[in-house]
Amino acid sequence: MSFLPTTPRLLLGPGPSPVLxxxxxxxxxxxxxxxxxxxxxxxxxxxxxxxxxxxxxxxxxxxxxxxxxxxxxxxxxxxxxxxxxxxxxxxxxxxxxxxxxxxxxxxxxxxxxxxxxxxxxxxxxxxxxxxxxxxxxxxxxxxxxxxxxxxxxxxxxxxxxxxxxxxxxxxxxxxxxxxxxxxxxxxxxxxxxxxxxxxxxxxxxxxxxxxxxxxxxxxxxxxxxxxxxxxxxxxxxxxxxxxxxxxxxxxxxxxxxxxETMEARSARHARVHGEFVAELAEMGLSLLPPEGERLWTLNTVRIPERVTDEAKVRIALRDTHGIEIGAGLGPLAGKIWRVGLMGAGATSENVATLLSALKQEIG
Amino acid sequence: MSFLPTTPRLLLGPGPSPVLxxxxxxxxxxxxxxxxxxxxxxxxxxxxxxxxxxxxxxxxxxxxxxxxxxxxxxxxxxxxxxxxxxxxxxxxxxxxxxxxxxxxxxxxxxxxxxxxxxxxxxxxxxxxxxxxxxxxxxxxxxxxxxxxxxxxxxxxxxxxxxxxxxxxxxxxxxxxxxxxxxxxxxxxxxxxxxxxxxxxxxxxxxxxxxxxxxxxxxxxxxxxxxxxxxxxxxxxxxxxxxxxxxxxxxxxxxxxxxxETMEARSARHARVHGEFVAELAEMGLSLLPPEGERLWTLNTVRIPERVTDEAKVRIALRDTHGIEIGAGLGPLAGKIWRVGLMGAGATSENVATLLSALKQEIG
CATH class of the missing domain: 3.40.640.10 (Type I PLP-dependent aspartate aminotransferase-like (Major domain))
Structure with missing residues (x-):
């Protein structure tokens, strides 16, 4: 029996990001x-x-x-x-x-x-x-x-x-x-x-x-x-x-x-980040930093009050949906999720896949 | 055009060794x-x-x-x-x-x-x-x-x-x-x-x-x-x-x-090293260290006097035969070649391949 993974995992945490x-x-x-x-x-x-x-x-x-x-x-x-x-x-x-x-x-x-x-x-x-x-x-x-x-x-x-x-x-x-x-x-x-x-x-x-x-x-x-x-x-x-x-x-x-050129690549990261934030807003969710101070690559999502066990949500995303997102670090542990949309991972499709899974888990 | 290599290279230098x-x-x-x-x-x-x-x-x-x-x-x-x-x-x-x-x-x-x-x-x-x-x-x-x-x-x-x-x-x-x-x-x-x-x-x-x-x-x-x-x-x-x-x-x-087990692996390294030394001796070549002080993994071959340009031999091995061996370092530069028979590289077949190529190059 090998310990090497055989099933895919969509890496939308703080890194590593998906590799083509x-x-x-x-x-x-x-x-x-x-x-x-x-x-x-x-x-x-x-x-x-x-x-x-x-x-x-x-x-x-x-x-x-x-x-x-x-x-x-x-x-x-x-x-x-x-x-x-x-x-x-x-x-x-x-x-x-x-x-x-x-x-x-x-x-x-x-x-x-x-x-x-x-x-x-x-x-x-x-x-x-x-x-x-x-x-x-x-x-x-x-x-x-x-x-x-x-x-x-x-x-x-x-x-x-x-x-x-x-x-x-x-x-x-x-x-x-x-x-x-x-x-x-x-x-x-x-x-x-x-x-x-x-x-x-x-x-x-x-x-x-x-x-x-x-x-x-x-x-x-x-x-x-x-x-x-x-x-x-x-x-x-x-x-x-x-x-x-x-x-x-x-x-x-x-x-x-x-x-791709860095110009197009930066624009892609900005666009996909924008899509993610807009769709989050429709779900009543928001990012930790105010507009104008946000990274395109790494999105820190405020965990809504209705979620009483945030780790359970991350584990369900991972084990049920095959998607990794990250936990908060230090004083932000339990307060935010960290969603990376970076490199090959910064796509509209990944935003849709993640948010569809998240909706299933937190309603 | 890609810079990624497309042709094989038999890695018999001081490392890296061949990867299965x-x-x-x-x-x-x-x-x-x-x-x-x-x-x-x-x-x-x-x-x-x-x-x-x-x-x-x-x-x-x-x-x-x-x-x-x-x-x-x-x-x-x-x-x-x-x-x-x-x-x-x-x-x-x-x-x-x-x-x-x-x-x-x-x-x-x-x-x-x-x-x-x-x-x-x-x-x-x-x-x-x-x-x-x-x-x-x-x-x-x-x-x-x-x-x-x-x-x-x-x-x-x-x-x-x-x-x-x-x-x-x-x-x-x-x-x-x-x-x-x-x-x-x-x-x-x-x-x-x-x-x-x-x-x-x-x-x-x-x-x-x-x-x-x-x-x-x-x-x-x-x-x-x-x-x-x-x-x-x-x-x-x-x-x-x-x-x-x-x-x-x-x-x-x-x-x-x-x-493989480490016992069998050590024995394989010892055996292949022994074959290499014996076949070198038939070519009139010898190792730098005396018997009893030699590594099985890395063989330092004294460059024979008839070889006036040792770098040329290494380059021919590499470019004509697709085999890498190493040069001497420091005070041993120009005096020895370093031949690694390590890991997956320690095979009788590799000994034969290298020595056949070496015979063609130095006679």
Missing amino acids: PRVLEAMTAPQRSHLDPDMLALLDDIRRRLHGLFNVSAEGIALAVPGTGSSGLEAAVANVVQEGDAVLCVVTGYFGDRLAQVCQRYGANVTRLAGEWGRAIDPEAVRTALQHASFKAVTIVHAETSTGVLQPVQAVAALAREHGPRIIVDAVTSLGAHPVDVDGWGLDVVYSCSQKGLGAPSGFAPIAFNAASRAAARSRSFYLDLPLLEGYWIKRGYHHTISTPLVYALYEALCVIDE | PRVLEAMTAPQRSHLDPDMLALLDDIRRRLHGLFNVSAEGIALAVPGTGSSGLEAAVANVVQEGDAVLCVVTGYFGDRLAQVCQRYGANVTRLAGEWGRAIDPEAVRTALQHASFKAVTIVHAETSTGVLQPVQAVAALAREHGPRIIVDAVTSLGAHPVDVDGWGLDVVYSCSQKGLGAPSGFAPIAFNAASRAAARSRSFYLDLPLLEGYWIKRGYHHTISTPLVYALYEALCVIDE
């Missing part, structure tokens, strides 16, 4: 080793596509950290934050808090600028913080997966540019769906994951450093050190044995994005 | 998220199989670090070595040196016990070093991939037990092929990779901590911290979004091992 058959099948192409010329050609092509996706110049660098999105988070911090650095961490949810924790682990002197879970931070609060102390870096989460809120990264980045600190941005739930613009917005380090907007399986953390942060990067970590990662991606020296099937899947997923 | 079709195909099974009950059942089963493979008791822990073998190396060091600790690093090749480097990055006071590249360390040298200073940890590579030498881990572990330091063992090129016995040999932390003896693609670093090292583990790294990894694998709390296809492949590869 062509992306899954790419993983079974004839395998190559990490230093094979065919592999190096693939890495060059992936790097070129990631440069475009992040919009980072050739003086900067875009590549994929060999781990999940969390390894990208740690790589960003590890290569920028040194022992004793003062860092301002904007914390408006679970992942903003994780960034602050990792900065502390790397010896930073962290100031937390806390905002309400479910709202965007007021850039004026960031301005005030930057005026009252000197920071080496600011951290912010672009798309806060725990609250469904799009944070004002552009405005915060402009303030960082004005006051001096580098800005580290978590784009785990935005890249490949919402616009992200490293050079245009003046971001220093931006990391993401492979399994949400990009539509590949989990296992890579695409990351971009602009020219200045690339030049300054160094880390105590061996595995996550940018110069060593570049030593492999650019100089073709051995550093780690990159995962062949994950490279194939990431490549294929990036090809899908370029075929 | 059933293991590759496992990756395309219906995807599950990192917290799905189906996924958690798989992780429990993988953990059970890894406990058996490492032979580590239930008071210890075996799981898979979400990255390549190098992430396992860093996780081992990060969870054992603290700033200022004295560490004795046995360095008889490239990977012993890498362990020493990572200990230094984590602030250890490293003493290198250097041995000849291509020979096993003399345990008496370790005894002398342990008698003359006090160490928190000893590091040693079981199967030194750069030299093809099996190091005397059992003897060194017995000395560590006698003198007190913990022992960290790199089993990247031994687990799944050579016997490894955490509890039986008194090892504290042992890490490996998924793409060599285990026969899965790269992307996971199976790791085992015995009871004492598990209890003491803590790390500055967030991504590699053992208590946080256990928080996911055991307590089912979110830490990282594990790579679904890599879990499926590792699971399937571990099933293959249990079906």
Whole structure:
């Protein structure tokens, strides 16, 4: 008896998102080793596509950290934050808090600028913080997966540019769906994951450093050190044995994005999100964040009062309907459901399938 | 035009090793998220199989670090070595040196016990070093991939037990092929990779901590911290979004091992290595390490004097015959070829295929 699943599951939780058959099948192409010329050609092509996706110049660098999105988070911090650095961490949810924790682990002197879970931070609060102390870096989460809120990264980045600190941005739930613009917005380090907007399986953390942060990067970590990662991606020296099937899947997923174009892909995410919100409203349901602060990728649905056992609903969706949605995290546990409409999962059909099932379960 | 390879390549280099079709195909099974009950059942089963493979008791822990073998190396060091600790690093090749480097990055006071590249360390040298200073940890590579030498881990572990330091063992090129016995040999932390003896693609670093090292583990790294990894694998709390296809492949590869049994698998590796050496001898070729110190998994073949351009031979094997073998590393560059006969790659047929091609190229 095998434990491998045989029945489908529609992945509409906070990630991983659905993976297209062509992306899954790419993983079974004839395998190559990490230093094979065919592999190096693939890495060059992936790097070129990631440069475009992040919009980072050739003086900067875009590549994929060999781990999940969390390894990208740690790589960003590890290569920028040194022992004793003062860092301002904007914390408006679970992942903003994780960034602050990792900065502390790397010896930073962290100031937390806390905002309400479910709202965007007021850039004026960031301005005030930057005026009252000197920071080496600011951290912010672009798309806060725990609250469904799009944070004002552009405005915060402009303030960082004005006051001096580098800005580290978590784009785990935005890249490949919402616009992200490293050079245009003046971001220093931006990391993401492979399994949400990009539509590949989990296992890579695409990351971009602009020219200045690339030049300054160094880390105590061996595995996550940018110069060593570049030593492999650019100089073709051995550093780690990159995962062949994950490279194939990431490549294929990036090809899908370029075929669709990011403009059309963003528009698709916006449209499907809009359909979902409109149909929710007809059911008397609403999202946690106010209009104008909502992610397209990750929708946090307020659990209506008539639902007394929210876990039972999620389990019924999963076991009766084959659909995964996510639970609330931290202070939002029991208060919201998290519905991901990301990557290949952002379709009108998926909205209809989910809401039809949800109606059956909660009336 | 796609960059995905379409032609096969027989992977007989230092890794990745060939992946069986059933293991590759496992990756395309219906995807599950990192917290799905189906996924958690798989992780429990993988953990059970890894406990058996490492032979580590239930008071210890075996799981898979979400990255390549190098992430396992860093996780081992990060969870054992603290700033200022004295560490004795046995360095008889490239990977012993890498362990020493990572200990230094984590602030250890490293003493290198250097041995000849291509020979096993003399345990008496370790005894002398342990008698003359006090160490928190000893590091040693079981199967030194750069030299093809099996190091005397059992003897060194017995000395560590006698003198007190913990022992960290790199089993990247031994687990799944050579016997490894955490509890039986008194090892504290042992890490490996998924793409060599285990026969899965790269992307996971199976790791085992015995009871004492598990209890003491803590790390500055967030991504590699053992208590946080256990928080996911055991307590089912979110830490990282594990790579679904890599879990499926590792699971399937571990099933293959249990079906074959480790006893038969070790015997197969020993037998195929023996055939390779015997047939090499008929060609007038020999291995770098003396008999009794040789790995079964990774064979370092002395390049004969008549070969004036060794890279040309490797390229011909690859481009004309579709076979990958590896080059020498560091001081052994240009002096040896590295031939992996590991996992699904350890077959008599592969020995014949490679040597037939090699005869055509070097006469």
